[in-house]
Amino acid sequence: MSRDIEIAQVGIQFHQRGETVIALEDVSLSIPKGSYTEIIGPSCCGKSTLLRLIADILAPSSGKITIGGSPPAEARRDHAIGFVFQQPTLLPWRNIRQNVALPLDVVGRTSHRRSDRTPDQLLELVGLGKFARSLPAELSGGMQQRAAIARALVLQPDVLLLDEPFGALDEITRQKMNLELLRIWTECRTTALLVTHSIAEAVFMSDEVVVMSPRPGRITARIAIPLPRPRSLAMMRDPAFTVAVNQVREALFGDEAETLPGGEAY
Ligand SMILES: Nc1ncnc2c1ncn2[C@@H]1O[C@H](COP(=O)(O)OP(=O)(O)O)[C@@H](O)[C@H]1O
Ligand SMILES: [Mg+2]
Known part of the structure; x- marks a missing residue:
């Protein structure tokens, strides 16, 4: 949409x-x-x-x-609305999958109206499939920004x-x-x-x-x-x-x- x-x-x-x-x-x-x-x-x-x-x-x-x-x-x-800032603003103590899933945790997975791509599917989409369990500090700036894009997409923004x-x-x-x-x-x-x-x-x-x-x-x-x-x-x-x-x-x-x-x- x-x-x-x-x-x-x-x-x-x-x-x-x-x-x-x-x-x-x-x-x-x-x-x-x-x-x-x-x-x-x-x-x-x-x-x-x-x-x-x-x-x-x-x-x-x-x-x-x-x-x-x-x-x-x-x-x-x-x-x-999905928003990606100049800096990736990932939470350093959450791994990449947990960062991408953060909006779902905040909204509540069941209350969300759309049939979403899962965080794992989004990580595949942005080319981070193998890094789901890494911490942000273990990734390059570009990879962190990809994770931020995946996070912005997790609620399927219009x-x-x-x-x-x-x-x-x-x-x-x-x-x-x-x-x-x-x-x-x-x-x-x-x-x-x-x-x-x-x-x-x-x-x-x-x-x-x-x-x-x-x-x-x-x-x-x-x-x-x-x-x-x-x-x-x-x-x-x-x-x-x-x-x-x-x-x-x-x-x-x-x-x-x-x-x-x-x-x-x-
Ligand atoms: N929250 C704010 N409080 C006061 N001034 C602000 C605020 N946000 C932006 N400005 C001012 O508004 C102008 C435009 O800022 P900004 O939108 O960040 O510009 P750009 O992104 O094009 O570099 C700047 O002069 C900035 O100092
Ligand atoms: Mg600016």
Whole structure:
């Protein structure tokens, strides 16, 4: 199952040490159900804040968000939202299977409405079948993040939110993890929304790339990616890939884009 996400004229302000920070202003975005979207923008432009608003971790100061027609609070109560943070945030004293099963323990296995994949099936899906009994500290950063993804999927969310999930990983591991994530998303068909810092990654992964401006964060461009699926690394040589990368760079940097090196992370 998947749900669409509707964001209508959303704004949020924070009060820090007597000052008001407008983190997001007039953000509107429609994300179709079952789609894969990446958000890119400069540091502190409100990307994490936007994800937290969708996940009902924060409430907007103005505007409205709905997930499959319901307010985020309802979607959260319904366990329709999975969240993967930048750090894996696994409990160090629980083994990997126990970490992945944690949401089931919290919700109560029998009260859960869906016929879930078991934690063991999810561990297979994310390539950690052999590590069910390992402790988090025994796994690499990439493996821990896979476990965090499995945990986010255990209640079969309709919406999966990932906040720079591979930001702490090296380039090669990131690329592997991205391919894995696409495979997992293809199997689960949840609506996926991921925050990234890499232009090339955003284009490679997404149906649509959403570009945000510096604070106060606004959406400045939405770029549809015409590459077919399943995606393969060879598509990075496709002219359509280069065109889309340039569109995103232009949206991010405007005229400055000409003088910046590479199309990779900035
Ligand atoms: N809980 C909070 N309290 C106060 N200010 C916050 C809070 N969360 C975020 N901010 C501020 O809002 C802005 C956007 O933050 P964030 O969404 O984390 O940006 P990004 O993820 O794009 O780097 C920043 O200026 C940050 O300091
Ligand atoms: Mg952030």
